[in-house]
Amino acid sequence: MKSVPVYDTEGNKTGEVQLKDYYFGCEINIPVMHLVVRRQLAAARRGTASTKNRSAVSGGGRKPWRQKGTGRARAGSIRSPLWRGGGTVHGPQPRDYGFKVNRKVRRLALRSALSARASEDRVMVLEDFTFSEPKTKLALSIFRALGVDDRVLLVLPEEDENVVKSMRNLPMVEVTRVDFLNTY
Numbered sequence: 001m002k003s004v005p006v007y008d009t010e011g012n013k014t015g016e017v018q019l020k021d022y023y024f025g026c027e028i029n030i031p032v033m034h035l036v037v038r039r040q041l042a043a044a045r046r047g048t049a050s051t052k053n054r055s056a057v058s059g060g061g062r063k064p065w066r067q068k069g070t071g072r073a074r075a076g077s078i079r080s081p082l083w084r085g086g087g088t089v090h091g092p093q094p095r096d097y098g099f100k101v102n103r104k105v106r107r108l109a110l111r112s113a114l115s116a117r118a119s120e121d122r123v124m125v126l127e128d129f130t131f132s133e134p135k136t137k138l139a140l141s142i143f144r145a146l147g148v149d150d151r152v153l154l155v156l157p158e159e160d161e162n163v164v165k166s167m168r169n170l171p172m173v174e175v176t177r178v179d180f181l182n183t184y
Helices: 030-044 103-119 137-148 161-167
Strands: 002-007 014-018 152-156 173-177
Touching: 002 173, 030 103, 137 161, 152 161
Parallel strands: 152 173
Antiparallel strands: 002 014
């Protein structure tokens, strides 16, 4: 079991906590993490690209000129894909880019991501991380006291409105609840 230090809000080490090997000590599986991140990014795509084919373009119901006798090429509609203002052939249509990844694989990817961070010693535990009122200045001073100047993912056991409001204006900090934690 890996142990990580526990810090208070002043940056003082107050103890250690043991991390479960099931979550923080498993083998790091990069292909599985890549698959799950790709799935998450694909599911976030809007997929709204759209074009009109010859049946969806307005107009073009009448034959523009008779079939024979004009000397011109035969034409059945002014909305033919060959014509200016005509429909598009095999253009993009709205679609869902998401794809399925099994639940066990998603959980393995999350455990791999947590294990990767733990193996790099990039996991910290903070003791009593609550604010009486939303103060971004106080939040910034806590991170400075801890010596953190990199990007931070702050994982809370439950929603704390004061903490979320204090952190949301800091560009380097992202706040989430433990039940919303994901590989990405």
